[in-house]
Amino acid sequence: xxxxxxxxxxxxxxxxxxxxxxxxxxxxxxxxxxxxxxxxxxxxxxxxxxxxxxxxxxxxxxxxxxxxxxxxxxxxxxxxxxxxxxxxxxxxxxxxxxxxxxxxxxxxxxxxxxxxxxxxxxxxxxxxxxxxxxxxxxxxxxxxxxxxxxxxxxxxxxxxxxxxxxxxxxxxxxxxxxxxxxxxxxxxxxxxxxxxxxxxxxxxxxxxxxxxxxxxxxxxxxxxxxxxxxxxxxxxxxxxxxxxxxxxxxxxxxxxxxxxxxxxxxxxxxxxxxxxxxxxxxxxxxxxxxxxxxxxxxxxxxxxxxxxxxxxxxxxxxxxxxxxxxxxxxxxxxxxxxxxxxxxxxxxxxxxxxxxxxxxxxxxxxxxxxxxxxxxxxxxxxxxxxxxxxxxxxxxxxxxxxxxxxxxxxxxxxxxxxxxxxxxxxxxxxxxxxxxxxxxxxxxxxxxxxxxxxxxxxxxxxxxxxxxxxxxxxxxxxxxxxxxxxxxxxxxxxxxxxxxxxxxxxxxxxx
Amino acid sequence: xxxxxxxxxxxxxxxxxxxxxxxxxxxxxxxxxxxxxxxxxxxxxxxxxxxxxxxxxxxxxxxxxxxxxxxxxxxxxxxxxxxxxxxxxxxxxxxxxxxxxxxxxxxxxxxxxxxxxxxxxxxxxxxxxxxxxxxxxxxxxxxxxxxxxxxxxxxxxxxxxxxxxxxxxxxxxxxxxxxxxxxxxxxxxxxxxxxxxxxxxxxxxxxxxxxxxxxxxxxxxxxxxxxxxxxxxxxxxxxxxxxxxxxxxxxx
Numbered sequence: 001x002x003x004x005x006x007x008x009x010x011x012x013x014x015x016x017x018x019x020x021x022x023x024x025x026x027x028x029x030x031x032x033x034x035x036x037x038x039x040x041x042x043x044x045x046x047x048x049x050x051x052x053x054x055x056x057x058x059x060x061x062x063x064x065x066x067x068x069x070x071x072x073x074x075x076x077x078x079x080x081x082x083x084x085x086x087x088x089x090x091x092x093x094x095x096x097x098x099x100x101x102x103x104x105x106x107x108x109x110x111x112x113x114x115x116x117x118x119x120x121x122x123x124x125x126x127x128x129x130x131x132x133x134x135x136x137x138x139x140x141x142x143x144x145x146x147x148x149x150x151x152x153x154x155x156x157x158x159x160x161x162x163x164x165x166x167x168x169x170x171x172x173x174x175x176x177x178x179x180x181x182x183x184x185x186x187x188x189x190x191x192x193x194x195x196x197x198x199x200x201x202x203x204x205x206x207x208x209x210x211x212x213x214x215x216x217x218x219x220x221x222x223x224x225x226x227x228x229x230x231x232x233x234x235x236x237x238x239x240x241x242x243x244x245x246x247x248x249x250x251x252x253x254x255x256x257x258x259x260x261x262x263x264x265x266x267x268x269x270x271x272x273x274x275x276x277x278x279x280x281x282x283x284x285x286x287x288x289x290x291x292x293x294x295x296x297x298x299x300x301x302x303x304x305x306x307x308x309x310x311x312x313x314x315x316x317x318x319x320x321x322x323x324x325x326x327x328x329x330x331x332x333x334x335x336x337x338x339x340x341x342x343x344x345x346x347x348x349x350x351x352x353x354x355x356x357x358x359x360x361x362x363x364x365x366x367x368x369x370x371x372x373x374x375x376x377x378x379x380x381x382x383x384x385x386x387x388x389x390x391x392x393x394x395x396x397x398x399x400x401x402x403x404x405x406x407x408x409x410x411x412x413x414x415x416x417x418x419x420x421x422x423x424x425x426x427x428x429x430x431x432x433x434x435x436x437x438x439x440x441x442x443x444x445x446x447x448x449x450x451x452x453x454x455x456x457x458x459x460x461x462x463x464x465x466x467x468x469x470x471x472x473x474x475x476x477x478x479x480x481x482x483x484x485x486x487x488x489x490x491x492x493x494x495x496x497x498x499x500x501x502x503x504x505x506x507x508x509x510x511x
Numbered sequence: 512x513x514x515x516x517x518x519x520x521x522x523x524x525x526x527x528x529x530x531x532x533x534x535x536x537x538x539x540x541x542x543x544x545x546x547x548x549x550x551x552x553x554x555x556x557x558x559x560x561x562x563x564x565x566x567x568x569x570x571x572x573x574x575x576x577x578x579x580x581x582x583x584x585x586x587x588x589x590x591x592x593x594x595x596x597x598x599x600x601x602x603x604x605x606x607x608x609x610x611x612x613x614x615x616x617x618x619x620x621x622x623x624x625x626x627x628x629x630x631x632x633x634x635x636x637x638x639x640x641x642x643x644x645x646x647x648x649x650x651x652x653x654x655x656x657x658x659x660x661x662x663x664x665x666x667x668x669x670x671x672x673x674x675x676x677x678x679x680x681x682x683x684x685x686x687x688x689x690x691x692x693x694x695x696x697x698x699x700x701x702x703x704x705x706x707x708x709x710x711x712x713x714x715x716x717x718x719x720x721x722x723x724x725x726x727x728x729x730x731x732x733x734x735x736x737x738x739x740x741x742x743x744x745x746x747x748x749x750x751x752x753x754x755x756x757x758x759x760x761x762x763x
Contacts, residue, residue, distance in 0.1 A: 030695070031697065031698070034697060044701075344684045344686065345695075345698055345702070348702060348705075380561075381694050383691065384687065384688025384689075384691045384692075385651070385688055386655070386683075387652075388651075391655055404559055406561075408561045409561075410561050411561035411563070429560065429562045430565065432557070433569070436551040436552040437572070439548060439549050439551055442551045449524070461734060470696075471692075471696025471697070471700075472693055472696060472731075474696060474700060475700040475703060476700075476732045477735045478727075479526070479727060479734075481524055482526070484527060485523050486518050486522065486523040486527035486530040487546070489531065
């Protein structure tokens with residue numbers, strides 16, 4: 001989607017410039033979208049503050065467990081085993097859910113899942129649904145699809161509500177409004193909620209305003225839609241982890257419950273949950289336990305909870321991810337968001353720059369796999385490969401490894417086309433590979449560089465580089481090719497003979 | 512010990528003073544230093560940017576050039592990380608059984624400088640003298656890929672006269688990331704400005720590190736801003752002695 005660069009800071013500040021979430025492909029390359037976010041000083045302040053706080057909290061929460069590394073390893077192993085035998089466990093899960101009174105639907109893609117949800121809502125004669133925060137339903141664009149069918153979806157998670165009222169998109173897996181300050185939230189509420197005219201930006205007052213708005217919905221709307229944190233193949237149990245209690249309301253008050261679950265959210269047995277009950281809260285909100293954890297196994301006795309439970313099992317590209325031996329580890333993800341919080345790139349750019357439902361490091365490896373590298377080719381490059389994400393990941397997804405793997409795919413795809421082969425980067429990389437293939441050519445290139453840089457040198461450094469390399473010199477000087485390279489010095493030293501050679505001065509000045 | 516230097520293409524071309532410092536240091540510790548002239552580049556830039564096929568011949572060249580070495584030592588944590596972590600993957604990805612065997616045989620002999628000094632040679636005090644205030648930037652690849660721990664800092668703490676100051680938020684990436692700094696220049700610059708603020712807060716004269724690639728980035732920013740803080744590879748600090756200081760004083 002085309003968008004003009006905002007010209008004033010007021011335009012940048014009004015998040016109206018953030019493009020609506022595209023159905024399947026990122027709207028603009030990461031580096032362009034990031035430029036926009038980086039220019040927003042309020043956003044950067046909000047992000048730095050939030051991520052710094054949660055980082056310290058997570059380290060404390062994780063540090064309390066002496067067996068944290070063993071838990072991570074268990075978290076990885078259980079998910080890997082599940083993914084290896086996903087076909088078997090999915091069938092078992094379907095049987096279990098059906099046995100306890102649920103109805104299972106299979107959806108190959110988002111469109112099909114949306115159609116199923118809309119069908120269920122319409123069959124109930126309902127025009128509204130209440131929703132528990134769910135990335136999966138964001139991924140398939142459920143709210144928009146329902147709106148097209150005349151059905152209004154009410155988000156009930158506080159942050160998700162803020163985003164919905166502001167007509168924006170989430171910028172964080174767990175804290176969708178992380179990029180917003182209290183003052184900004186107050187403005188959104190004053191604009192959109194009833195009786196919010198004299199609202200202050202006290203968190204308590206803001207929460208009260210949201211509560212008053214939501215309570216009415218919980219009591220009147222007949223259908224709830226949720227995502228799923230974990231499904232248990234053995235028992236047919238479905239689990240939701242949440243903090244605010246809005247989920248518990250949705251799971252118990254409406255007569256019909258529809259849960260949309262990515263097929264990778266499965267664990268084989270009830271016992272396996274003990275691992276994730278420890279890993280998830282500490283990694284995501286840095287709490288020992290999240291305030292509300294709901295499990296439901298089919299239907300409860302009459303009058304206690306929903307009378308109808310539909311479970312939609314969603315593929316939407318996941319089996320394709322499973323097909324990639326290196327990339328499939330992304331399917332272990334339990335959506336904790338620890339990788340976002342520790343990522344220095346995410347801290348600076350915020351989530352919108354990823355133009356993806358899944359931002360941050362996990363988004364950079366998951367989105368290109370779900371929508372194809374052709375549609376999200378900039379995301380695998382949205383990382384300095386620092387590895388902080390891998391270190392924090394509770395299920396040990398080696399994100400840098402997958403990023404590099406996906407970069408390989410991006411390059412191979414480019415090289416298949418003539419235009420890609422003629423791109424400056426490809427030509428430069430091929431030429432350099434050729435240079436490095438021979439020490440003779442390498443020496444010649446060093447000498448050529450030393451000659452060539454004379455035109456660019458100023459006060460001993462290069463202050464401006466042309467073309468694609470210009471980004472480097474926007475904030476940094478370049479240290480030039482040395483007057484004598486190491487190999488030239490070594491050759492000279494060898495010729496002179498080691499004995500007579502002066503010891504090199506250990507501290508030669510840099511330019 | 513017979514030590515073969517893998518100086519890396521980058522240090523060879525731009526920062527020869529680091530390689531020379533390694534020669535001084537290792538010879539002072541009584542080792543025989545060699546520099547196989549056939550070496551070029553480990554292929555990290557190609558591989559990490561996605562040019563995997565182009566990196567294969569460079570991996571083959573590396574194991575050929577260094578195959579017989581008793582120990583290969585390099586001043587770059589990220590290049591050593593490339594060899595240790597990525598070469599086995601390259602061999603597997605391209606089904607090169609010979610490369611896989613050669614890599615498996617060579618990798619245990621390839622060392623990053625600080626790990627070579629502390630783990631293989633078992634020295635911490637290398638007899639250096641450097642009477643300056645220094646802060647140390649921990650590179651991501653040394654911290655998370657190679658897991659060198661505090662080996663460079665342990666070496667630096669034993670340097671006479673040094674005033675080693677810890678960098679705030681030291682575990683955070685400086686924003687270099689190879690071609691990341693060019694492809695995502697704005698994000699890289701934002702990360703750099705965070706790092707530079709932390710460096711300046713230490714009031715150090717030198718910003719040291721275990722990799723000149725990060726230093727090219729941090730140092731380039733420090734230089735552009737005319738901060739006067741000098742980037743320096745820790746090998747250059749370990750090579751410095753009281754004789755050097757005396758000579759500097761005479762020529763100053």
